[in-house]
Amino acid sequence: MDNRKGPIPVVVVKAGFASKNGATIGIVSSRPFAEMKLNFPSFVEGIKDGFAKPGATLRREEKLTFSGHSAVRLIGAVASPKGPIALNILTYMVGDIAWTISCSAPADNPAALAETLSFVRERL
Numbered sequence: 001m002d003n004r005k006g007p008i009p010v011v012v013v014k015a016g017f018a019s020k021n022g023a024t025i026g027i028v029s030s031r032p033f034a035e036m037k038l039n040f041p042s043f044v045e046g047i048k049d050g051f052a053k054p055g056a057t058l059r060r061e062e063k064l065t066f067s068g069h070s071a072v073r074l075i076g077a078v079a080s081p082k083g084p085i086a087l088n089i090l091t092y093m094v095g096d097i098a099w100t101i102s103c104s105a106p107a108d109n110p111a112a113l114a115e116t117l118s119f120v121r122e123r124l
Contacts, residue, residue: 019115029097
């Protein structure tokens, strides 16, 4: 069930990365349909709703600044048939576009998650 308030945004995958050790990165932009505004707090709540599903755990939420923009980082895990997956999700708004960088890796392979996170740096 989708409990988000407001319009569901148009989502476009901008880039992806997968390594041999199971690490992945996805960079996604989300924008509202024409004539609508994207409500960032509701957008973040929509992402957090995914952690309410069975097998998912939100371990930490933090507010920070990323490349000069207010951002939210969500750190958690989800169950998979191959074992738990560690997630590190960073989302922020630039104008009326929400950007989401999602890094994941097998939870039992901290080096794989470190590899994905090494690609996510502020580029000023």
